[in-house]
Amino acid sequence: RKEVEQDPGPFNVPEGATVAFNCTYSNSASQSFFWYRQDCRKEPKLLMSVYSSGNEDGRFTAQLNRASQYISLLIRDSKLSDSATYLCVVTPGGYGGATNKLIFGTGTLLAVQP
Amino acid sequence: DAGVTQSPTHLIKTRGQQVTLRCSPKSGHDTVSWYQQALGQGPQFIFQYYEEEERQRGNFPDRFSGHQFPNYSSELNVNALLLGDSALYLCASTKTGEAFFGQGTRLTVV
Numbered sequence: 028r029k030e031v032e033q034d035p036g037p038f039n040v041p042e043g044a045t046v047a048f049n050c051t052y053s054n055s056a057s058q059s060f061f062w063y064r065q066d067c068r069k070e071p072k073l074l075m076s077v078y079s080s081g082n083e084d085g086r087f088t089a090q091l092n093r094a095s096q097y098i099s100l101l102i103r104d105s106k107l108s109d110s111a112t113y114l115c116v117v118t119p120g121g122y123g124g125a126t127n128k129l130i131f132g133t134g135t136l137l138a139v140q141p
Numbered sequence: 142d143a144g145v146t147q148s149p150t151h152l153i154k155t156r157g158q159q160v161t162l163r164c165s166p167k168s169g170h171d172t173v174s175w176y177q178q179a180l181g182q183g184p185q186f187i188f189q190y191y192e193e194e195e196r197q198r199g200n201f202p203d204r205f206s207g208h209q210f211p212n213y214s215s216e217l218n219v220n221a222l223l224l225g226d227s228a229l230y231l232c233a234s235t236k237t238g239e240a241f242f243g244q245g246t247r248l249t250v251v
Contacts, residue, residue: 031183035181069244070231070242070243070244070245071184071231071242072242073239073240114183114184127197128174128186128189128197128199129174129176129184129186129233129240130186131176131183131184131185132183133181133182133183134182134183
């Protein structure tokens with residue numbers, strides 16, 4: 028079983044749509060949680076951190092459910108520029124700090140259509 | 142302020158050869174991690190260097206080795222290349238907080 032599992036998609040949505048991505052992780056001791064965005068043939072870039080209390084950044088909302096080991100990302104009012112691969116990322120427990128290794132899911136491809 | 146820089150950007154090697162990839166971290170960052178990203182997959186952690194020592198290692202064979210220099214820059218070496226080593230190799234640097242990635246080196250083994 029993979030440590031971080033995501034639906035690879037692709038998700039094809041029209042502009043203005045709301046789209047939700049889900050992710051599960053297998054290690055209950057996982058410490059930190061993130062969503063990264065990766066454009067085609069580019070490097071991953073941090074989109075947002077994910078907290079149990081939920082956090083929002085403009086049109087993006089992320090949520091963590093530790094009991095279910097489940098992470099979500101909601102994108103409202105999709106723009107053409109949101110087209111990218113969204114990577115769910117966790118850090119394992121037991122080492123600590125932001126310098127811990129990142130464990131990536133396979134990524135979910137989003138294509139926003141005009 | 143330059144971000145994370147990697148060289149070369151593209152590389153073609155023959156099976157059995159050896160390759161060295163280079164990474165310069167973002168200014169002020171002292172920790173460098175390397176990742177391998179195969180087509181259609183998420184990046185996989187190879188190893189992490191801090192204070193010139195390998196601090197953590199992922200599930201990669203000994204053919205993958207690295208080094209960190211006193212100026213915090215790093216090299217990734219891969220010996221006895223296999224076709225399956227073809228991938229995008231990403232370097233990420235951190236101090237505390239967010240990890241910043243370089244643009245990657247795209248390695249093709251033929």
